[in-house]
Amino acid sequence: MTAPSSATALGVDSEVGPLRTVLLHRPGDELKRLTPRNNDQLLFDGIPWVDRAQAEHDAFAETLASRGVEVLLLADLLGEALADGRARAAGVHSAVDERRLGLDLADALRSHLSGVDARTLASVLMSGMTFEELPSAEGASLVRRMHHPNDFAVDPLPNLLFTRDSSVWVGDRVAITSLALPARRRETALTDLIYAYHPRFSHSGRAYGAHSAPLEGGDVLLLSPGVLAIGVGERTTPAGAESFARSVFADGLVHTVLAVPIAQERATMHLDTVCTMVDRDAVVMYPAVRDTLSAYSIRPDGSDGVQVTGPEPFLEAAAEAMGISRLRVIDTGLDPVTAEREQWDDGNNTLAVAPGVVVAYERNVETNERLEHAGIEVLRISGSELGSGRGGPRCMSCPMLREPLK
Numbered sequence: 001m002t003a004p005s006s007a008t009a010l011g012v013d014s015e016v017g018p019l020r021t022v023l024l025h026r027p028g029d030e031l032k033r034l035t036p037r038n039n040d041q042l043l044f045d046g047i048p049w050v051d052r053a054q055a056e057h058d059a060f061a062e063t064l065a066s067r068g069v070e071v072l073l074l075a076d077l078l079g080e081a082l083a084d085g086r087a088r089a090a091g092v093h094s095a096v097d098e099r100r101l102g103l104d105l106a107d108a109l110r111s112h113l114s115g116v117d118a119r120t121l122a123s124v125l126m127s128g129m130t131f132e133e134l135p136s137a138e139g140a141s142l143v144r145r146m147h148h149p150n151d152f153a154v155d156p157l158p159n160l161l162f163t164r165d166s167s168v169w170v171g172d173r174v175a176i177t178s179l180a181l182p183a184r185r186r187e188t189a190l191t192d193l194i195y196a197y198h199p200r201f202s203h204s205g206r207a208y209g210a211h212s213a214p215l216e217g218g219d220v221l222l223l224s225p226g227v228l229a230i231g232v233g234e235r236t237t238p239a240g241a242e243s244f245a246r247s248v249f250a251d252g253l254v255h256t257v258l259a260v261p262i263a264q265e266r267a268t269m270h271l272d273t274v275c276t277m278v279d280r281d282a283v284v285m286y287p288a289v290r291d292t293l294s295a296y297s298i299r300p301d302g303s304d305g306v307q308v309t310g311p312e313p314f315l316e317a318a319a320e321a322m323g324i325s326r327l328r329v330i331d332t333g334l335d336p337v338t339a340e341r342e343q344w345d346d347g348n349n350t351l352a353v354a355p356g357v358v359v360a361y362e363r364n365v366e367t368n369e370r371l372e373h374a375g376i377e378v379l380r381i382s383g384s385e386l387g388s389g390r391g392g393p394r395c396m397s398c399p400m401l402r403e404p405l406k
């Protein structure tokens, strides 16, 4: 599951076109940094059993591979990208925070990381470093003395698991996103580095830089070629949605962006926690939002600006933009308590591998039954440990190549 060195054209123009290449991150040592004292800040709802999380993730990757999907792993790509000296310099720069370490320790860490091999550097970039693990240095350091040995000199990135959020493909361009919360911000330094320096991607056009207003990939749904829905809530801001819309309009990738307000709560942190596409004209949606989800429609105004209309009901705005008579909602018809439980456990966070075929967590028994009843094939994976990061199959995957919808 490593990247072939030759470049094949990549691109994604829908949520459901047959999936051919996907970026995953097999959880690693960064999960071993989670403790009951830091898990909230690091955006995990518990302390995962790491071996089991890895086994669950391996099964997820195998499920995708069994459907003809090429699985690329972020750690492999990162290690390979770091073979380039410019990537190494960028990686070291992203890891060393002078404001936290002070000048001397920062210098010591910089020169230490500049001398380690690519694999070790990749490991520090992903799983961080404690003060105890810092290289020894000459002279006294107040910073070192006053920090607890287990404090982080470089923060770990346990949410790398959720590759959906730190980059997003629209057409043949990849956008490096701008993550909202401090615990995740450094993730984009790694995706940026991979896309900039890995030989497989260095020719990919990039549509959006990491320093713009917040926009996370979990909020971005490619409803159909030319139509994006962007959730605006806890993570993506109105400015993030508008600036992304301007960027994809300018590149001629999309004709309509629907900005969809979602509640600013952990349970609904991204649009894909309440709604994902399961077929070319169908979504699975958390029943509690079905009648209230609305959308502003953003379109180019023909002279470098945008026009905004709405809000109107999301399902109507989406169908109109997609040029279909109706966007079907798979009627899960669950009682409110079951619906709330299964939404929390990412029952609506499915990953389509083809029209009408999705990967879903097995634990969401009732949602999955309803999907199957509606004719959707459900490939079940276990997520008892993976789910503690509060993300499902869609969150844990970044499609890089889907066949165009016929």
Ligand SMILES: NC(=O)NCCC[C@H](N)C(=O)O
Pocket (backbone or CB within 6 Å): 042, 043, 044, 159, 162, 164, 165, 184, 217, 218, 219, 269, 270, 272, 273, 389, 390, 391, 392, 394, 395
């Ligand atoms: N697209 C998604 O919904 N991603 C899940 C991200 C979970 C992660 N623990 C977070 O809070 O950001």
